[in-house]
Amino acid sequence: MTPAARPPATAGRRWLLAAALLAVLAAGAAFALARGLALSESRTRLDQSLILTSRAVEAEIERFRALPGVAAEDARIRAAILDPANPARIATANDYLARIAGMTRADQLYLLNDRGVTIAASNHDQPGSFMGHDYNFRPYFRDAMADGTGRFYAIGVTTGKPGYFLSSRVETGGARGVVVVKIDLDPLRATWASAGQPIALADGDGVVFLSGDPRWLYRPLAPLGPAAQARIAQERTYDGLNPAASDPLMPDGTTIAGDALIARQKPLVAEGWTLIAAAPLAPITATAAAAALAAALVALFATGLFKLAQQRRQILQIRLAQSAQLEARVRERTAELAREVQARRQTEADLRAAQEGLIHSEKMAALGRMSAAIVHEISQPLAAMEATLGAAELTLPAGEDRSRARIATVRGLVRRMQRTVKHLKSFSRREQGQLSLIDLRSVVQNALELTEPRARAVGVMPETGPMPDPLIARAGAVRMEQVLVNLILNALDAVEGRAGGQVRVSAGTDAQTDSTDLHLRVTDNGPGIAPADLPRVTEPFFSTKTGAEGLGLGLAISQALVAEFGGRLDIASAPGTGTTVTVTLPAVMDDIATGTEAAE
CATH class of the missing domain: 3.30.450.20 (PAS domain)
Incomplete structure (x- = not known):
């Protein structure tokens, strides 16, 4: 290597080292930032999941919270405490506890005397019965005797099955005992x-x-x-x-x-x-690594552009110094620049085409996810139709050939629909569960808590009016919260950026009619919905939001959920006057809400 060649080589190595160092620093900073953001988002999702799960756990326990106290007030239980040596009274108490356990779906119900010995139990006639067992070492017995109530989770020493024990003290005629319910979680x-x-x-x-x-x-x-x-x-x-x-x-x-x-x-x-x-943690690390790689590539690209610009300035200085060859070099450089401009234009056109392709791919991916959701919703009804038709075909009496042929034709069409959609993958499941008695006031409170971050971002906190006590309906608590969250978020979207925006949530019955139906209303003073769009707002994939703000599935899903509960969803709106969405649910009779339904 000649002395004249060494300085450019040394400068080149320095540039490479500088570029590598910059890329490493950018990658490290991007990795730390992306990982921190991903961890924060993951923690937020986990906190939301904890809120929903805690409510599910509390709801499961609350179903049985009052059961020991209610059972302790029964005359049959008090008679057994007063005269535990009377076989007839003990048999009556056993029968009562067994029936109550069956109706409430509690795991076990049993009665302890003041020494902690079981004198009556719902499983008195079953293997592993609690009868005669001493449970005075359990905290739920000691706490109930001392304070009136107790609770304790443990593995059953008799059955070996874990459960949550709730207890309540019984006092009558100077005798005391404890009623215990065991809940299977x-x-x-x-x-x-x-x-x-x-x-x-x-x-x-x-x-x-x-x-x-x-x-x-x-x-x-x-x-x-x-x-x-x-x-x-x-x-x-x-x-x-x-x-x-x-x-x-x-x-x-x-x-x-x-x-x-x-x-x-x-x-x-x-x-x-x-x-x-x-x-x-794997997805978080993968996201951070991808961000680090992207940052490193950007840093290398920026370093290359800077180096290229510096080299061009050096070339321009050399050309200015060589006055004798200026005219020829200018013509040559003009031709080179023209070619570069053309190449850049071509490159920009290619980049735009690539960007459009990426945008189209994202849209297609979104459509694929929506298709998967739709397939998830229709696959089960199709399976149920096919099974029902099969059962109907098996139960046809002899000689019904025309009906049998029609059923076979319909089953063929259902199978064809199933084959058409079976290749689509559904990665989102809706909540499944039995309907139960819920208080709509709790639904409103939970929905307001879940939408509070969005409300604070919009700057409009939803208002609530006085609500009657109680508002009992038969529905799914989590699914009902999902409906109300969708409606509140739509209302917040409508008033976002508007001066004096208001959102109001109310619940109750319609005092102007004799109907006992329950109503949940979400009202906003946003721009309203055009009359031409109003009949279509509950159609899947129809949305009045601009850009990519919505997929048009919120109201469609909400309407379907409300229909599952035997209710309906009504929308009243006009341009400039805001929108009112009303969810109507059939009320539950008072005697059912207080436990008569279980006795029937």
């Missing part, structure tokens, strides 16, 4: 497991007693102290197990030991429990 665990959700419940000592992941079960969140170990052993909380011997699940309080999972916790104050939800 295993349906919650089964729901979490089937949904693939890493969710768990831990008791007051930090021991996981309910989890969709069996590997988490009966493991402490942190190492157990001597006092906690002694209390667990004395109360036989986990009879036959030793949680202290298991590895702690969350020794650092933020991640799951042994799994690449980020975890969040939420205390359930009423029960003294802790709810844990987790999410994988």
Whole structure:
């Protein structure tokens, strides 16, 4: 290598080192920023999931909260406490407890005397009966005798099955006892497991007693102290197990030991429990790595552009210094620039075409997701139609050949529809569950809590008026909240950016008519809906929002959910006057709401 060649080579190496250093720094900063944002978003999603899950757990327990106290007021229970040696009274109490357990779907109901010995039980005639067993060591017995009520989660020492025990003291004629209901929380665990959700419940000592992941079960969140170990052993909380011997699940309080999972916790104050939800770290790391790679490429590209600009300035200085060859070089450079301009134009055209292709791909991906959602909604009805037609065909009497042929034709059409959509993949499931008695006031409160971040961003906090007490309807609590959240978010979108924007949520009955139907209304003073668009707003994929603000599925899904509850969704609007959306649900009779329905 000649001395004249060394300086350019040295400068080139310096540029390469500078470019590499800049790329590394940009990648590191982008990785840290993207990972922090992804972690924050994941924590937010986990917190929202914890809110919904905690409500589901509390709702499951609240169904049985008053049951021990109600049973304790029954004359048959009081008679058994007064005269436990009377076989007729004990038999009557056994029969009463068995019937109540069957109607309420409680796991077990049983009656303890003042020494903690079982004198009557719903499983008195079954293997593993509680009759005659002494449970005075259980906290739910001691607490009920001392304070009137008690609660405790443990593995049953008689059945070996875990459950949540709620108790209430009975006092009559100087005699005392305790009525206990055992609740089986295993349906919650089964729901979490089937949904693939890493969710768990831990008791007051930090021991996981309910989890969709069996590997988490009966493991402490942190190492157990001597006092906690002694209390667990004395109360036989986990009879036959030793949680202290298991590895702690969350020794650092933020991640799951042994799994690449980020975890969040939420205390359930009423029960003294802790709810844990987790999410994988792999997608977060992948997102951060992609951002780092993109930042490194941008840094290298920017460095190359800077180097190119510097080289061009050097070439221009050389051309200015060479006056003798200026005219010829100008002509040559003009021709080169023309070619570069043409190449750049071509490149820009290619980039625009690529961008349009990416936008089109995103739209097609969105359409694919919407198609998957639609397929999810129609696949089950198609399967039900096919099964119903098959059952109808089997039950046709002999000689009904024309009807049999028609049914076969319809079944063929249904199968054809099923074959048409079976290749589409559905990755979103709607909530499934039985309808139950819910208080619409709780639905309104929960929906307002879920939409509060959006309301604060818009600058309009929804107003609520006085609501009658109670407002009992038969529906799905979470699905009803989904309907109201959709309506409130639509109203907030309508008033966003408008001076004096208002959103009002109300619930009650229509005092102007004799109807007992319940109404949920969401009213805004936004721009309203054009008369031509009003009949179509509940159609799937129809939206009056501009750009990519909405897919036009919110009102369609809400209308379908309300119809499942036997109600209807009405929309009243006019341009310039705002919009009112009314959800009408059939009211539940008072005697049903207070428990008569279970007796029937």
